[in-house]
Amino acid sequence: KWNPMKMKTRKIQQISAVLVAGLLLLGSLNSAKADTISVSVGIPLSHQFSGKYTSSGTESSITAGSTSGIFLGLTLPFLVGFGVESYETKLKTIGSTDRSSTTVSTTMADILFNLPIPIVNITLGLGTGQTKISSTSSELGTDWKAGNPTQFLASIGYNILPLIDVHLSYRKVSSHTVVRESSSSTKANLGGSVTGIGVKIGF
Numbered sequence: 001k002w003n004p005m006k007m008k009t010r011k012i013q014q015i016s017a018v019l020v021a022g023l024l025l026l027g028s029l030n031s032a033k034a035d036t037i038s039v040s041v042g043i044p045l046s047h048q049f050s051g052k053y054t055s056s057g058t059e060s061s062i063t064a065g066s067t068s069g070i071f072l073g074l075t076l077p078f079l080v081g082f083g084v085e086s087y088e089t090k091l092k093t094i095g096s097t098d099r100s101s102t103t104v105s106t107t108m109a110d111i112l113f114n115l116p117i118p119i120v121n122i123t124l125g126l127g128t129g130q131t132k133i134s135s136t137s138s139e140l141g142t143d144w145k146a147g148n149p150t151q152f153l154a155s156i157g158y159n160i161l162p163l164i165d166v167h168l169s170y171r172k173v174s175s176h177t178v179v180r181e182s183s184s185s186t187k188a189n190l191g192g193s194v195t196g197i198g199v200k201i202g203f
Contacts, residue, residue: 042071042198051189060095083110102135121157147178163202
């Protein structure tokens, strides 16, 4: 004989079993994230400068061209990791003047925090490092001092295989000023942002 109360109880049991299985799965994913060592490799895609170049009291915008380099990261089992970055950005123009022979080199050391969130992989980090303008132009100057920026970074990734993820990253480089050795009134603010892409592999 059909018993609606019995059918309802069975459905509740089935739903409860699915929920418990889901919670166990999420727990295992979090455990897996916490118990693995991972290595990440990435490259910069774009570099934008938000600061200005100043000479003789006149400010000009700094437009970036192509950027190339590498981001490296190591995540330890307790979800904290370390990273290093080295990349070089060619300038396109300063104001309306072509500066394609000028580059800005950046190196950074980061501390990384991986959040144990299922489905997506989120990493936050803080870094500090050095920037340097290299130019062959006597007008722009060849005697630039190094700058000392800090940065905040964040990346979000998705596992394409159980221990391999592809991620996009964003870096906000602090406002910081570099000046020429021979003319402290000639300076450039190299703050800005950097986007990148990378791959992380767990072991």
